Amino acid sequence: MALLDRQRGIRKPAFLDAALSFRTRFTPPGEVPPYEDREGPDGLLRYKYRGEDPEHPENVALRRAFQQGLPLIWFVGIARGVYLPRYPVWLIADEREQLQFVVALDEAQRLIEPGDAVDPERRRYVERLTRLRLHQPVFRARVLQAYGTSCAICQLRHRSLLDAAHIIPDGLPQGDPVVPNGLSLCKIHHAAFDQNILGIRPDHVIEVRPDIRLEVDGPMLRHGIQDMHGRTIELPRERSARPDPNRLEARYEEFCAAA
Ligand SMILES: [Zn+2]
Structure with missing residues (x-):
């Protein structure tokens, strides 16, 4: 039925x-x-x-x-x-x-x-x-629907490992749960973004924090984080679902201040 x-x-x-x-x-x-x-x-x-x-x-x-x-x-x-x-x-x-x-x-x-x-x-x-x-x-x-159920940074496609990350955090002005304030990210990249280990420039290029780029550690750091530096995030096909440039810029400034 x-x-x-x-x-x-x-x-x-x-x-x-x-x-x-x-x-x-x-x-x-x-x-x-x-x-x-x-x-x-x-x-x-x-x-x-x-x-x-x-x-x-x-x-x-x-x-x-x-x-x-x-x-x-x-x-x-x-x-x-x-x-x-x-x-x-x-x-x-x-x-x-x-x-x-x-x-x-x-x-x-x-x-x-x-x-x-x-x-x-x-x-x-x-x-x-x-x-x-x-x-x-x-x-x-x-x-997740807007990003084709894929991490915008690494394209991981396991739904259970994906989150909707806020660009501007929940609770702040502009931090509302709307798609232009969201990014589909895997658990690792969500946490790395929230903790300013990596940032996303307003032109969608990924930047890894300078001190993290110099670290020597295992394959997750090497391939999962450091190799993302300089790459561009995947955007939703639907224009209205893409990240709001003003929010990205405000969030990127925050990242630069932490770096
Ligand atoms: Zn990822």
Whole structure:
């Protein structure tokens, strides 16, 4: 049985009366999504109704899943026609006036009372869970997809050994989990980049720190690190997915300061 309906926003098999899954289409970096799913004042995510009619069959099927407390699958677009499933998730409130449902991404978020009251500590907790359950896996999937599941520095292709590295670290201004702030790197090159053992120039040339270039050690240092000096990183074919030059430049300055 298909879990995703490619023609519609939700999947409701004929023999069920409630929805089984819903989806958010991929929007390329820099474009405005048709439906903006945002966090509410309580930190919980909102999923927008299909259109403006609360009685549209898709909205009714989702409402039934909410009323019956049924788990759902959320398919999040990571590239055109490619989705990352998140499950189980639940709809925990129906905000008809704002034409949206409130989504809980795990059991802990299910216990949160949706509403306006903002307790900053509770909100931070909810947002931390959202980062863990949604933003981090979606960022990783999008970055790996953009780079053809390959390390931009050494072209290693083992998915389990690849990370989505932030160019500007998480938590800093400009450090958001968006593809132009990402690089697909293997574990070694991710750590080497984060620790300024190597840097990436704004023209995409790899530089190994001068003191590291002089070191004598085993084959990993020799072939895995030193031999990368002067090579160019592999870029995503899709222009909008390439590293943001301003972020690369800011990060490269940091590398030079550490060298
Ligand atoms: Zn690598």
